Amino acid sequence: MSIIQSITSSFAPIHKEGYRFIAIFAAVTLLFFWLRFSPLGWVGVVLTMWCAYFFRDPARVTPLSEGLVISPADGRVSAIENVIPPPELDLPRETMTRISIFMNVFDVHVNRSPVPARVTKLTYVPGLFLNAELNKASEDNERQAITLETKNGMQMGVVQIAGLVARRIVRFVDEGDSLQVGQRFGLIRFGSRVDVYLPKGIAPLACLDQRTVAGETVLADLGFSGPGRNGRKA
Secondary structure, three states: OOHHHHHHHOOOOEOHHHHHHHHHHHHHHHHHHHOOOHHHHHHHHHHHHHHHHHOEOOOOOOOOOOOEEEOOOOEEEEEEEEEOOOHHHOOOOOOEEEEEEEEOOOOOOEEEOOOOEEEEEEEEEOOEOOOOOOOOHHHHEOEEEEEEEOOOOOEEEEEEEEOOOOOEEEEOOOOOOEEOOOOEEEEEEOOEEEEEEOOOOOOEOOOOOOEEOOOOOEEEEOOOOOOOOOOOOO
16 A cells, blocks of 8 residues: 555545535635735634534444444533424434533534434524533423334334524434444534433433443344443543
C-alpha cells in the first residue's frame, strides 16, 4: 500500500448530507484569501476541515445477538431515568427507562437503529434549541420521534433532539420501513441528543457518563430481566 493510500484509508467516509456544507465553508474560505483577508482565510481552513470531520460516517461492526439494544448515537450517556414517554411516540402511558445520549460537535452525528424492527410511527415536533443536556429539552426542543416494533411485538422509542447549535434533523426512513440493527436512520446537525425508551421491564446495561459508539455499544438486552449495571470512572 502506498503512503497516500495509507493516509486516505485512515479517514472515515463523509456522508453525502455534508457535501453542501463543506462546499460552502470552502467557498467562503477561498473568498477570504482572494480578498487578502488571510487571518480569516486560515480560520476558514480550520472550519472547513472541522465541517468535513463533523460529517464523517465511519463503518461500524454491529453485534448481531438477538435481543441486544445497540446505541443509536456516538456520545456520552448523560441520563438514565424512569419516565413516561412523550405522547408523540404513541407508546403506552406507563413508566419506561429512558437512556439519553448527548452528542457534542466532535462526535459522529449519523444515527443508527438500536434493534431490528419496523418503523410504526414517525412524528416531527418543531420546538426550541435549548441545551440538549437539559431535561426539558425532551419536551421543548425540536425533535424527531421514531417508534419501533420488533418481530416479537416489543415497542420502543428513539427520539432525535436538536440542541443549541443543531438546526436540522434529517431522517432517512419512512413509516412502514423495516430496519436492520445498526442501519442508518438519520442525522442531526450540529450538536444534539438521542433518547432511547426501552420496553417496560428492560433494565439498562449502559452506565451514566459511559461513552457510546453508534452501532456498536450495547445499551440493553431485551432477553435480560436482571438489574441494571452500575459503573465508576477509573
